[in-house]
Amino acid sequence: MGTGGQKESFRDSIGTVDAEGKRRWVFPKQPRGRYYRWRTYLSFVLLAILFGLPWLRVGGAPLVLLNVLERRFILFGLSFSPQDFHLFAILMITGVVFIALFTVVFGRIFCGWVCPQTIFMEMVFRKIEYWVEGDANAQRRLAQAPWSAEKIRKRVLKQGLFLLISAVIAHTFLAYIIGTDAVLATVRQSPLDAPLGFLAIVVFIGVFYFVFANMREQVCIAICPYGRLQGVLLDDDSINVIYDYERGEPRGKIRKGQPKKSSCTDCADCREGRESCSDQILHRMEAALERDGHRSASTTPAPAAAPTQNYTAADVLQLDTEPVRKGDCIDCGLCVQVCPTGIDIRNGIQLECINCTACIDACDEVMDKIERPRGLIRYDSESGVARQQRRIWTPRVMAYSGVLLALIALNIVLLGGRDGLDVLLLRTPGLLYQENADGSYNNLYSYQIVNKTGDELPLDFSVVKMPGAKVRFVGTAPAAQPGKITEGALFVDLPADPGPAFNGQVEISVTVEGKEVEHLYTTFVHPHKNK
Ligand code: SF4
Ligand code: SF4
CATH class of the missing domain: 2.60.40.10 (Immunoglobulins)
Structure with a gap:
């Protein structure tokens, strides 16, 4: 899948590693827009569930407990012992089939909206970073600036908050394993009285801190096994965050005398010999860009001979036959600047894309400004973009659904007939x-x-x-x-x-x-x- 014949050399390397193999730190611009807002709301709900679940009890027993040390598992009130391993295994297989089916249909929506790594990284740690250090440019400047009282203050504050949140996550994680009572007991005890418990907490804090302060997008790009599965799970009908290269290409700045290919309303004025083209979209685009300070025409002057007002029939006729009439992408680069994994979605669907929707929001904002329809980057499938065909019930999806239904039925039978x-x-x-x-x-x-x-x-x-x-x-x-x-x-x-x-x-x-x-x-x- 790609942008229709574009060079695919970007697949030979990952965007966060430079030619010498060194890490290229990503400073993503803070997204804003409807998807980011909805993701923020959803993250509040999911974080409340994640932190609250270990404290919920049914009849004195925890609602969820995954005590691998004592081989004791409780899932939503159902207790599983080592003797129930087959039930647990079938439940896990059902979960894997569900994830595979979900991915085949909806791509990596899970990564962008639900995955704890993304939620903590983008909705907690990144927000703290924006709050302490400012947006991407300010962060870049701070990183390059020599050490000063201001830089030390910001770095200590940020890393201190990161450590604090990592400690909260580590304790919660531990509560899922040994239960809240044991975690509270460990916290109340002197480290000398419970050195192993103390060591476990310190290790967990260190791991979470390292993941969110340092590893960040590398977890999704290089470590997460689910990310690695995308290559085999996705097909042309899977829904993903995708750039509409049919509409956007060939990309290019707005220039006078070069209307976007989508600007032509096919009114045929020009062909009927009328003096001027009635399509004023280009002028509205330019006015909007000028108003919002994005005007590209000011940095790339229009050709001297280009008309500055309406187009003559001859101009339009000439443009109509121009082989490279520009698409809607104005090559502003905002979609790349907001990407937390440092990729350019215009290159096509990539392993690094976690479907976080930041580029959709960024591009929609640009489209609003240049008065073009939203959705140049959107949720769609490759066949939706290339052939305007959108299919959910493909034979593959039907086959996976059949297997999933059979597994769900098996789970119901086994769990229903299970002795207490x-x-x-x-x-x-x-x-x-x-x-x-x-x-x-x-x-x-x-x-x-x-x-x-x-x-x-x-x-x-x-x-x-x-x-x-x-x-x-x-x-x-x-x-x-x-x-x-x-x-x-x-x-x-x-x-x-x-x-x-x-x-x-x-x-x-x-x-x-x-x-x-x-x-x-x-x-x-x-x-x-x-x-
Ligand atoms: S954000 Fe800018 S560069 Fe990216 S697709 Fe939209 S118009 Fe093109
Ligand atoms: S390309 Fe980047 S910004 Fe766009 S959805 Fe993928 S990870 Fe997010």
């Missing part, structure tokens, strides 16, 4: 039976209870269909903690004569407050086992 409690009872290997003082016989068992609910469950075990049999716990009866694995041991006692029906197996009923929650079968080694 798993009980595992195993006879201790290597041990036979022991005779009790009353003549009965016992076997020793170990149990493991996985409580996936949000409540503490007091469990009781009893032997069924065997009069005189009983269960004795080693220690107290288990009270399964919510979202945790409870382990212990118990004895099963069978009478000296287990009866004619005994075949070496016992049935155990597990109850919670009198209600059976599990029914287990296990072996029992007894000296009087019947065949």
Whole structure:
């Protein structure tokens, strides 16, 4: 995909690395416009969710917990244990298919609007930078200026705020892993009392600070795996931030006597021999540019022979046949100046583009000023721009949708039929039976209870269909903690004569407050086992 035959040498290097391989720091101009405003509002909502989620609780348990250390996961109130790994894996696969489908249809909208990296970078850290150091030109000047009291003040303030925000993000990140209670406990403790917790927080702060103060767009360009997938996921029908090269090219400054190709309304005045062209769009463009200080004609004087008022029929006829009548792009470069990844979207869809829409806003502003329709850069597909064909339901999308629906159905079935409690009872290997003082016989068992609910469950075990049999716990009866694995041991006692029906197996009923929650079968080694 590209600008129709333009040289593609820009794909040989990335815009943020110079010819010597050194990092070229990007100073993007602050965007302004409707998309930037909407993204700002959405970022407030998403940041509130991100910071608030670990504090939300359902029945005392966190709403979301991703405790990889203790292998304990809670997603929106649903507890997952290591035994549920298959469910977790299917959920993850469903998520990946959803992202693939979403990308095939809507390109990298996720990157520009929802990705935490973009939200923190563009809506938090970059805004702080604009506030402390000013817009792009002021930042560039400050970077090049020698160290002074003013520069030190601004740099200390900015980096101090960056560190502070990184600390907040690090603590939140940790809260997702170990829970808010553990994070608060770590914060209240002296670093000497909890050196590992303290070290983890310091490492997280350092990583986040490094990412947002230094790595920045390099995360999207060189590290993020999702960015790398674009090449295989996008096709000509995917919607992306795209430059309409059909309308914009050949780009060029507005010059008198060279109306834009889109300015011609095809009124045919010229062809009918009328004296002057009634198309006054060029004059309105020039007046608007002059008014807003963007006038290019002042830096590139019009040809001496160019008409300054209306065009004669001869002029227009000549321009009509001119092979290089200019497109709507006035080559002002604003779309490049606002780009946080330092690329020129006019080169075509690129791996570096995170679909942040800054160039759409910048170009729309220019189009407003020169009184041309907005959308020279817009959300569209390659086939939309090149052939005016916009298709969502392509065979590829239908196939992905089918797979996604099947996976969603599988998730519903598996999650719907999932027990809130798993009980595992195993006879201790290597041990036979022991005779009790009353003549009965016992076997020793170990149990493991996985409580996936949000409540503490007091469990009781009893032997069924065997009069005189009983269960004795080693220690107290288990009270399964919510979202945790409870382990212990118990004895099963069978009478000296287990009866004619005994075949070496016992049935155990597990109850919670009198209600059976599990029914287990296990072996029992007894000296009087019947065949
Ligand atoms: S912002 Fe300026 S340079 Fe970029 S596409 Fe629009 S008119 Fe052309
Ligand atoms: S080209 Fe740059 S400014 Fe435009 S959407 Fe892509 S990343 Fe943003």
